[in-house]
Amino acid sequence: MWFRKSCKWAFSALFISAIFWSCRDDEIVLPKYDPSLPVKVNSFVPDSGGVGTQLVVIGENFGSDTSLIKVFVNDNEAKVIGVNDTRVYAVVPVRAGTGNVRVEMQKQKTVSSEKQFKYKLQQNVLTVAGITDSDGNSDRVDGNLESAQFNFPYYMDIDDDDNIFLLERNAYKSGSTSHALRYVSLSERSVSTKLTSGGATGNLRPIAYSITQDTLWCTNDTWNAGVDLFTLTRQQGWFDPTERLHARTGNCVAVNPVDGSVVSSHYLKSKVNWLNTATGEEKELLTLGENYVVYLAFSKDGEYLYMTIPEGYQAEKGKFYRAKWDYATKTLNDPEMLISLGYLKQPRQVACDYEGNVYICDAGNHTIEIWNPKTREIKTFAGIRGEKGYQDGLPLESKFYHPTGICVAKDGAIYVADNFNHRIRKIVVE
Numbered sequence: 001m002w003f004r005k006s007c008k009w010a011f012s013a014l015f016i017s018a019i020f021w022s023c024r025d026d027e028i029v030l031p032k033y034d035p036s037l038p039v040k041v042n043s044f045v046p047d048s049g050g051v052g053t054q055l056v057v058i059g060e061n062f063g064s065d066t067s068l069i070k071v072f073v074n075d076n077e078a079k080v081i082g083v084n085d086t087r088v089y090a091v092v093p094v095r096a097g098t099g100n101v102r103v104e105m106q107k108q109k110t111v112s113s114e115k116q117f118k119y120k121l122q123q124n125v126l127t128v129a130g131i132t133d134s135d136g137n138s139d140r141v142d143g144n145l146e147s148a149q150f151n152f153p154y155y156m157d158i159d160d161d162d163n164i165f166l167l168e169r170n171a172y173k174s175g176s177t178s179h180a181l182r183y184v185s186l187s188e189r190s191v192s193t194k195l196t197s198g199g200a201t202g203n204l205r206p207i208a209y210s211i212t213q214d215t216l217w218c219t220n221d222t223w224n225a226g227v228d229l230f231t232l233t234r235q236q237g238w239f240d241p242t243e244r245l246h247a248r249t250g251n252c253v254a255v256n257p258v259d260g261s262v263v264s265s266h267y268l269k270s271k272v273n274w275l276n277t278a279t280g281e282e283k284e285l286l287t288l289g290e291n292y293v294v295y296l297a298f299s300k301d302g303e304y305l306y307m308t309i310p311e312g313y314q315a316e317k318g319k320f321y322r323a324k325w326d327y328a329t330k331t332l333n334d335p336e337m338l339i340s341l342g343y344l345k346q347p348r349q350v351a352c353d354y355e356g357n358v359y360i361c362d363a364g365n366h367t368i369e370i371w372n373p374k375t376r377e378i379k380t381f382a383g384i385r386g387e388k389g390y391q392d393g394l395p396l397e398s399k400f401y402h403p404t405g406i407c408v409a410k411d412g413a414i415y416v417a418d419n420f421n422h423r424i425r426k427i428v429v430e
Contacts, residue, residue, distance in 0.1 A: 031085035033063025039109045044101050048118035051430055053092040055117070057101060062088050068106050073117050074099025092119070094430060122430050125382055125398035128415065129184065129191065130423030138422035140168065140180060140193065148191035150182065153417035153424060155206045155349050155405040159213040162186040162409060165194075165238075166417060166424070167207055179204040181218070183238060184424065194238040200227040201241060206252040206295065206349070211260035219250040219264060229253065229264060229275070244280065251293045258302030259327050265294035270309065272296070274330050285332045286323065297350040297358075298325070305332060306358055308347040318344030320360065320371070320378075338371060339378050348404040353412060361403045361416070368403060368416060368427070382416075382427050390421045400425070 033039075040060040046053065055071070055078060062069060062083050071078045071090040074097040082089040088103065101113040129145040130153070132138045141149035155167040164184040179197035181204065184190075197204045205219035214234040218241070222228050229245035232238045249267040256263070262275040263285070270288040275281075288294060288309060295308045302325060309319040320339045323332035345364030352358050358371040359381060367383035382395035389399030403425075405417025414427040 030064040033065065033068055033105060034061055035106070035108070037061045039103060039105050039111050041101065041103050041111050041113045043115075044113060044117065047115070048120055049092055050120045050122040051092060051094045051096070055090045055092055055101070057088040057090065057103060057113075058086065059088070059103065059111075060086060062086065062103070062105075070104040070107075072102040072104065073097075074119065075102070092117070122428070123395050124393065124428050125395055126392050126426050126428070128186070128424040128426045130418075130421070132422050136421075140182075142182075142192050143190070145184075145186075145189045145191065148184075150422045150424065151180070152178070152419050152422065153182075153405060154419055156407045156415060156417050156424075157207055157209050157216075158407045158409050158415060159209055160410045164407065164415060164424070165207055165209070165216055167204055167405070169204060170419075181207065181216075181232075181238075194232065195241065200243075201230065202226070205250060208253045208255045208262075210255055210262075211257060217244075217253045217255060217262060217264075219253050221250055221267065222247060223249055244277075245275070245282070252296045254296035254298050254305065256298050256302045256325065257300060261325075261330055263296060263298075263305065265296055265307075267291055267293060270294050272305075272307070272332070283330070286335055288319075288321065288335065295347070295349055297352055299352045299356060299358075300354050301356075302327075306350050306352065307335065308344070308350045308360055310346050310348070311341075317341055318347035318362070318364075320344060320347065320350075338376070343378065344369070346402075349406050349417075351406045351408050351414075353408045353414075359406050359408070359414060361406050363402045363404050363419065366400045366402060368400070368406065368414075388420070390418075390423070392425075395427060395429075 042059050044057045062085050066080050076093050076096040078090040078093050080090050096119050098119045101117050104110045129148050130150045138149045140151045151168050152170040153166050154169045158164045166182040169179045181195040183192045183194050201220045203221040205221050208217045216232045218230050227243045228248035228250045230241040230243050251265045251267050253264040265272050270292045272285045273282040292309045297306045304322045307321040311317045321335040323335040344362050348361040348363050350360050356373045360369045362369050365385045366388045367385050368381045370381035371378045383400045388401045391399040400418050401420040403416050404419040407415050416425040418425050
């Protein structure tokens with residue numbers, strides 16, 4: 001993809017250069033911007049497009065020095081790649097939005113188009129990492145993103161530097177060889193294993209970065225015998241677990257992104273508790289049912305805790321709740337059920353974006369669902385309901401196979417742990 005884009009821009013640069021040099025004589029005179037004359041924007045082409053669109057602004061008195069001119073689309077600066085007095089060639093920036101095209105000369109003269117450039121969002125699902133054999137099987141292999149393998153990626157969290165902590169586990173299989181914590185550095189394009197299950201941490205469960213992102217909170221379902229909640233720290237290289245709670249039936253942990261509060265869930269009675277990290281004492285916040293796994297996620301503004309519950313023996317029915325967080329008392333109000341029972345089938349991890357939307361891994365339907373807090377409606381965001389498979393492309397034409405983990409990066413990109421496909425997928429909405 002990068003090669004194709006590079007060729008594209010190389011061609012554009014050659015085309016622009018040809019404007020100046022194709023008719024060379026002994027002396028080349030390039031047009032100059034004249035401050036005494038007005039700058040005009042008459043039109044631009046094309047009239048619509050997404051990020052990376054090559055925009056040609058047509059007007060007067062642009063000169064030929066790209067360092068003197070700036071172009072803005074809806075007040076978002078575009079990259080200028082060429083100018084020849086009556087044409088400016090620019091690249092539409094990411095998330096520009098719909099708005100006027102504006103040209104600025106030497107920070108002195110500014111002129112805008114009469115019509116608006118219509119910005120079009122681009123959507124795509126792609127594979128970040130994970131390879132399988134011809135039978136669709138995989139193993140646990142560290143290395144670069146191109147060669148790494150994953151053994152049932154299950155749950156995930158991401159920090160502001162695009163480092164993903166990934167829990168591996170088969171949703172229907174327990175055992176000391178089936179669980180691990182993997183560290184995926186997207187910037188360094190590397191994958192490493194930090195912890196494998198066994199001994200005191202034989203049944204690894206969901207994870208969450210601390211508010212400072214230098215600590216990873218990890219759950220471990222011990223059934224009242226062993227380490228239940230523990231931490232790993234960046235300072236120690238994410239090795240050497242430190243026990244925080246013992247002998248519980250822990251299932252999930254979430255950290256409030258505003259005040260850093262640590263909240264975790266229990267399988268027995270489907271309890272949700274707050275942990276006083278200073279004293280190690282827990283306070284029960286609410287109870288949601290009889291012995292169900294409760295997945296947790298705070299909204300990005302810290303105002304709400306969202307919860308999904310896969311109900312029943314094979315979790316064929318799913319519940320979706322939220323409760324408002326009280327910063328002062330470290331309590332939750334009574335939970336509110338957000339959608340009717342039966343829409344979700346085997347819901348797993350839930351995550352929130354910076355606009356308040358909530359994403360749910362609906363593993364049984366092989367989709368990613370999105371709930372809008374403004375409209376209070378839920379709909380399929382990616383995947384085809386009821387169709388398992390592996391296919392990249394447009395979100396609603398893509399296919400997943402039992403997706404269980406999801407997280408939202410700082411730039412808005414969405415990453416998915418595609419459990420039965422043994423891959424990490426990325427959903428870009430731009």
